[in-house]
Amino acid sequence: MSENKPLITVKDLHKTFPGGTQALNGVDLEVQEGEFLVLIGASGAGKSTLLRCLNGLNSVTSGEVEIDGVRVDQLKGKKLRALRRKVGMIFQEFNIVKRKRVLDNVLHGRLGYYGFRGVLGLFTMEDKKQAFNILDRLGLSNQAVKRADQLSGGQKQRVAIARSIMQNPKVILADEPVASLDPGSSDKVLGYLKKICHEEGITAIVSLHQMEYARQYADRIIGLTEGKVTFEGTGDDLDSGAIQELYFEAEEDEE
């Protein structure tokens, strides 16, 4: 990996929710272009909050978030939408429109590039073909015109991935993408995700709570505990000592 300026920079990020919960307590992070980065940590450690701060779904209490030279934490309105085009997001619950066809869901990824025609759903033939191609690369060409709710969980998540790829993004954020899937589908989904990100040169930040997947797929692993980065390294560095620190010390502090 070349030592260029990192694609994503997070400086001293704090996020406190209205109820008083301090989700992020000073996170510092740098992500290089093309990395497949995995975030791990216990529930409530702040993985989801961190990801959502990266595309503005969560506002920032203090600190800086920079993606490709743009300060995300200061964006609003049209500029925020413009940034979101370049940042894809995949959710644990898939969040695809179940009543629409698979192909239509993938096309939703282009909405940020359309204006009024997007409201009416008038996508170009080129975009439709590209959507189909992406589905093909993810092994879903046979499902393209089916209604999305007819697909299995793993397939639905792949549709979500296709939707993100359709955005032609620089970054894809994945918030516990396989938490709702069985091990077989999880492997498939993570495999496809890594492959297509690699092929397209997309940087990926994926939050997971399964250690094995982290070791297997990550280029680099970042561990969060109570809103702070407490681990940074490769899969090999993630030994039982490190895991102990990440998960069990948090529990001890509770009592």
Place this chain on the structure above:
Amino acid sequence: MNDLEFKKMISRKQDHIRNGIILLIMAVIFVISLLQMNIDMARIIRGMESVAGFVRAMFPPDFSIIPRVWPLALQSIQIAIMGTVLGIIFSIVLSMLAAKNLTPIPGLGIFLKSFFALTRAIPALVWALLFIVAVGLGSLPGILALAVNSIGMLGKVFSESFENVDKGILDGIRSTGASGLQVFTQGALPETMPALISWSLFRLDINIRYSSILGVVGAGGIGWELVRASRMLDYPAVLMITMIIFAMIYAVEQITSYARNVIR
């Protein structure tokens, strides 16, 4: 797959055409309906002007009529309560006879349920008119009209509640040698009580709405004042009465809704 095949595969032309036709037909029928009722653009514009003038004439509402009209509002509430109570009493009896699992006379159920449908489908106001002719003006026809209309709805839902009671519970009581009536009072009734109360409160809500308008045909209550005021062109009074009716209905709605929540 070439371009043409691809286009065909993803085409939703059929759906779009079908939807378009449906919308078009609906729009055409809409226009036809208006025209058949002699509502053309000219009429609509005149209508809007009339309404605008009317609204202007209504403000400010006439608060001075409250002392006179207030008792009538209360009377509407009383009529509704009496009508509901009567309706409940009759409904409990009739619905027991109509419930398949409780009735002593098989086959009576179908007859009664059709009766319920009939009394339900005929609007309360029509019942009021009929009762007025039969027993004269006043609050009695209103009470009877609401009672009969209530039986239509409560009879149906009560009997359905009874029929949904766990067969095991009823059989258990029956097996001790209890009479049909005892099975009803000791088994079905306690089991369904929350649902019965909830439905009854709901019906009270509905009856308050109807009660406010029964007066329009002379069956007592505040409705009569409304018609009188509009005939005398006393528009501020009309507004005031409308506001009172609204307040009445809204208040009862909130109370019954709260009560139904408390019943869980």
Place this chain on the structure above:
Amino acid sequence: MKLDNHLNRLKEAKRRDKIRLIVSTIVAIFLITWSWWGTAFSIPAMMRGLPNIYQFITEDLLPPQFGAYRRFIGPTFETLFMAYAGGVIAVIISLVLGIMSAGNIVRTRAIVYLGRAISTFLRAVPAVVWAVIMVAAVGIGPFAGTISLALGGAGMLGKTYADSLEDIDMGQVEALQAVGASWWQIFTHAVWPQFLPAFLSWSFYRFDLNIRSAAIVGLVGGGGLGFILNTTIKLFQFKQAAVGILWIFGLILIIEYLTAKSRDKILEGL
């Protein structure tokens, strides 16, 4: 220690329930007594009235003069037109009202509050009251009737549309926000598809209710079957009125059946 607390709390809860029961019963008895007295309700009077009612039904109403059915054909169509046109207008108004009143779609609290207030007012005022007002404003006839149906209907649909909109899966909305879509794009692609089944269901139901309301609204001058029914009764033509009542009854049943059937079919096809 813990077990004691638990038992105490249970006792408290039971006591509270008992108090609630007693209070409600007292309130109910009070209300009923008050109503009984206020309406000068007397069972003897009702009993005396019953033979009257019986006589009225058997001699004056029955048998219905079926031959007079022709009088009701025109008004039937008028009723249908009123119900349909009033319904269409109500749907259009309610879409605006409903979106305004949905807290998850419109973020300004004031607008949501206003929308809900308007819907509540339109809904609480009975259609007949609207009809009386409209007849005073634009004259007797189906025009007044249509507007009253539209207003009352808008109140109900405005609320139910808003409730349905607030029930949708916001995750799908978030996903499209993350994609960079605009508000309108998100509405058409994530909100509307979820809203559609409830929209159709409630709209069909409203049309159903409109038929009943249309029949009644005529009684105060709003045209349609109610109007002619009122005329026949005022003219003491009870046997014809009986036909009118049966006619209304039949119409309501038929429409109920048809709307139920088509609603099922359309929801399937979606």
